[in-house]
Amino acid sequence: MKLGREHFSSDFAAVLAMAGSAIGLGNIWRFPYMTGQNGGAAFILIYIVCVFFLALPIFFAESVIGRTTQSNTFGAIRKIAPGSRLKWLGLLTVITPLVILSYYSVVGGWSVEYLFVSICSGFDEDVSSFFNEFTSSGVGPLACHTVFLLLTAFIVLEGVKSGIEKFNKVSIPVLFVLMLVIVAYSVTLPGSGPGISYMIRPDFSQITPRTFAYAMGQGFFSLSLGVGTVLTYSSYMGGRSGIVRAGIWTAVFDLTFAIIAGFAIMPAVFAAGIEPGAGPGLIFETLPYIFVKMGSGSAIISRAVAVLFFLTIVVAALTSSISMYEVGVAYLTEEKKMSRKKAVIVIFAFTWVLGAVCSVFSGAFSFCDSLTSNFLMTFGALLFVYLAGWKMDKSLVRKELYPAYSFVRYVAPPAIIAIFVTNFII
Ligand code: TRP
Numbered sequence: 353m354k355l356g357r358e359h360f361s362s363d364f365a366a367v368l369a370m371a372g373s374a375i376g377l378g379n380i381w382r383f384p385y386m387t388g389q390n391g392g393a394a395f396i397l398i399y400i401v402c403v404f405f406l407a408l409p410i411f412f413a414e415s416v417i418g419r420t421t422q423s424n425t426f427g428a429i430r431k432i433a434p435g436s437r438l439k440w441l442g443l444l445t446v447i448t449p450l451v452i453l454s455y456y457s458v459v460g461g462w463s464v465e466y467l468f469v470s471i472c473s474g475f476d477e478d479v480s481s482f483f484n485e486f487t488s489s490g491v492g493p494l495a496c497h498t499v500f501l502l503l504t505a506f507i508v509l510e511g512v513k514s515g516i517e518k519f520n521k522v523s524i525p526v527l528f529v530l531m532l533v534i535v536a537y538s539v540t541l542p543g544s545g546p547g548i549s550y551m552i553r554p555d556f557s558q559i560t561p562r563t564f565a566y567a568m569g570q571g572f573f574s575l576s577l578g579v580g581t582v583l584t585y586s587s588y589m590g591g592r593s594g595i596v597r598a599g600i601w602t603a604v605f606d607l608t609f610a611i612i613a614g615f616a617i618m619p620a621v622f623a624a625g626i627e628p629g630a631g632p633g634l635i636f637e638t639l640p641y642i643f644v645k646m647g648s649g650s651a652i653i654s655r656a657v658a659v660l661f662f663l664t665i666v667v668a669a670l671t672s673s674i675s676m677y678e679v680g681v682a683y684l685t686e687e688k689k690m691s692r693k694k695a696v697i698v699i700f701a702f703t704w705v706l707g708a709v710c711s712v713f714s715g716a717f718s719f720c721d722s723l724t725s726n727f728l729m730t731f732g733a734l735l736f737v738y739l740a741g742w743k744m745d746k747s748l749v750r751k752e753l754y755p756a757y758s759f760v761r762y763v764a765p766p767a768i769i770a771i772f773v774t775n776f777i778i
Pocket residue numbers: 373374375376377378379452573574575576577579581672673675676
């Protein structure tokens with residue numbers, strides 16, 4: 353058995369793990385759609401500004417807490433504010449990622465099913481009714497949720513270095529390559545032109561104060577902030593690691609992947625003559641339909657691209673789900689002195705049951721989703737920013753975060769409140 357805490361083998365490995373947590377459905381469906389609705393390239397410019405000046409400071413706050421305390425979320429808060437009641441809020445930071453993981457695993461399970469179908473038989477024209485029948489069939493989605501959660505558990509069980517680090521080191525390059533292959537397919541489809549201009553035509557007339565709020569919310573979601581995953585992964589960084597540099601690199605990876613995903617998806621959507629829609633519907637109903645429709649000319653290629661696409665979704669979802677799982681495992685092994693194996697089993701039991709409830713009752717699914725995205729995530733972010741900006745040793749944090757310190761202290765809190773408020777008006 354290993355003594356002490358495990359660490360990533362380099363800062364670059366930590367960046368890849370954090371990029372893995374960040375890259376997910378937020379990049380694949382949410383970003384392309386928001387770009388198109390909010391002024392194309394003009395939105396991308398504003399998004400870049402928001403990510404670097406408003407979202408990254410929140411990332412730095414989580415990161416500096418994790419790296420300096422070398423603790424799980426609960427332990428970190430106890431170390432920074434010993435004896436205070438904030439400790440109990442620490443428990444919430446353990447529960448939030450596990451609630452997200454529960455319903456995230458249900459969606460991960462759908463992607464496993466879609467990967468399976470695209471390999472075995474391909475889709476027929478009526479993908480929407482396939483989706484509705486499948487998700488309401490009870491046993492199928494439950495089995496897929498179980499498979500997805502088991503995959504996540506096996507990776508986490510292997511540990512920080514030989515599980516999480518290794519999986520991300522392989523997956524992140526693979527994800528980029530897969531997405532680029534899909535771009536090549538997509539932009540060469542006849543009729544893809546308007547989809548390309550949907551992404552690049554800057555329409556400044558669409559820019560309003562609201563655009564900034566959307567861009568900020570998207571950056572917040574995409575960088576997986578407020579959930580304690582950045583904190584936990586940063587706690588596996590060595591004492592001399594540069595927090596600001598690692599954060600900037602993570603944001604660059606996340607942003608690049610989002611832009612590539614936009615060029616993979618929108619040209620295909622337009623080539624098929626479909627209105628780009630928001631939400632999971634785009635991935636589970638619209639896109640498979642496109643693969644069917646485009647398949648008339650070159651069935652084999654479309655089928656192969658469908659397989660690659662759903663493989664991308666499954667892998668992107670796994671690199672995120674392991675980060676949430678690890679928050680719970682770090683807590684149980686360090687605070688409750690459990691073995692890693694026992695911790696993995698306990699987290700599995702909790703998230704499997706909650707996920708099963710979400711899988712069967714769509715009301716439970718939406719409840720968990722809106723509870724976490726509208727309240728718990730913004731609340732968690734506010735807590736981390738308060739601790740890093742106002743509670744920790746000032747000279748230490750200033751030194752670590754130079755030149756971003758005042759952003760953490762003064763800019764991040766109002767930015768988070770703005771995100772919280774706009775969540776309600778969107
Ligand atoms: N960033 C993820 C995406 O873009 C979604 C997400 C939000 C997330 N919060 C998270 C992933 C916490 C892992 C942990 O899809």
